[in-house]
Amino acid sequence: MKLEVRQLTFGYRTVPVLKDVCIDAGPMVTAVIGPNAAGKSTLLKCLSGILKPEGSILLDGKDLKEYKSDELLQAVSYLPQDSASNAALTVFEAVLLGRLNSLGWTVTDEDLSLTLDALEKLGIEGLAKRPLNELSGGQKQMVSIAQSIIRKPGVLLMDEPTNSLDLQHQLELFDVIRTITEDNNMTTVVALHDLNLAARYADNIILLNCGKIEAMGSPGSVITEDMIRTVYGVNARVTIDNEGIPQIIPINSTRYCGPGK
């Protein structure tokens, strides 16, 4: 699905959190990076339709506001930050809830087989009967992801999905995200803190700072030593590896935080 954002402005109260944001994203993985409180989560919530911003968000040329709520649910799936829950549900039941809008009073065969498919795609079908609250943080995260891909949405929004995942699972998760993005022609937007992961797995990077888009483009063009110094306030070394992917090695903060004056 084609996602176009034009002059998007949003504030929780009076202070604007997002200012004049314009984005073009197609069927690929787009990473949104930026410091804490830059507005990444807010942007994703606007895109998911939870928040109602000024400006326009177009999906395949049609404004989000013109979508019926059912259509929107079918089109867009949103995975919030800190989505871990301790509900007394089994993994299977939790993933089933991803199909909320099509669940009837009794659960159909289609519901069941799609649920198992989603679990298998992420390799967690062995957890199906385990209660959510007995899972590790990373396992819970995988469940949340299964829940958001079960609908096979056109646009998949994920807010820091690799939180509390170990190194291997982070890489595996992004492999999965890339695969489902390509297989289903999805427009995937991922908010992310890990610049190395973003550089390796995203086709396109959006750098958000203080609610404004600071830069947008390929990883190589956005992630530079200059950018990291001005936006993050960190001295870092950026080298391009033999696959052409920038690698970031942080050195120190530009702020002086130590004993002394």
Place this chain on the structure above:
Amino acid sequence: MTNVEATSIYGEIAGKKLFLLLLIASAIVLTVIVDVMTGPAPLSLGEVVSTILSPASNDQSFYVIVWTFRLPVALMAVVIGAALGLAGAVMQTILNNPLASPYTLGISSAAGFGAALAVVFGMGVVPFADAVLVTGNAFVFALLCCMMIYAVARLKRASSETLVLAGIAVLFMFDSLLMLLQYLGNPEQVQAIVFWMFGSLTKATWTKLGIMAVGLLASVLIIMVDAWKLTTLRLGEDKAKGLGVNVERLRLKGFILISVLTATSVAFVGSIGFVGLVVPHIARMLVGEDHRFFLPLSALTGALMLSAASILSKNVVPGIIFPIGVLTSLIGIPFFVWLIFSRKRGYW
């Protein structure tokens, strides 16, 4: 496209829950029969069953004991228990708080204050409207209390701790207002208020039972429509919104329903503590939080608990019916403490 593996996984998950529902439902039938058997003139199992099944063909005295005195009380225990269990379960879900219950958040106190207000200022003034006035007042105040808590809940970023604190503030407010009324009232009125507050099923009549049962049935039907949405709400508010749940509306609806259930319960039998708090925890441990099972099981567990308490209330002191509100709290507290300490799973 049947997927055998998926069906078997889910069959196992859901089958257990269905079994527990049926088990508790049949246990209730048993406690109700035992409840009718117990009393100053004990009846045998055969006498009870035959009088219930064919009222006309039996001894007139059995008929009066069973149909006039004991059955409405026994069934009222079931219906009130179910209402309180259901209200507690819905409340814990929509407030996302394990401490929420009609009792701990002051809704029972508010209803009690409303009823006392009617006793002190209204009774005698409108001679025929006694029951209506007391019940109506209890209902209005319960609703008021719910709206106060709801207003706090809507404040931005009000945490669940804030909500419980707000509930406790409301609880204290209505309790002290209630004391003020007792101070102002004359001895008969105070007696009436105190008796009313104790909680007693002996006030049950077929009419009250009918109203309560219809109210309960309607509430169950109304809330069960949203069973999936309530389950989703347990995954967190943002996620529920992302899945298309109108969280605000769901909360409001739940609140109104709780007010109706609690207010009518309290108005008819006085305040019965702890059922609404403990029962959802038991139900959650038994079947988890798929609300298609969780809500009915909370209702059934509440019914079973109060029905058992009703039997007990006739046996604690022979010849006297012990106030059931006191009984449920006395049993409820240690049971609840045990529940907290024995629980290994952290659901909250």
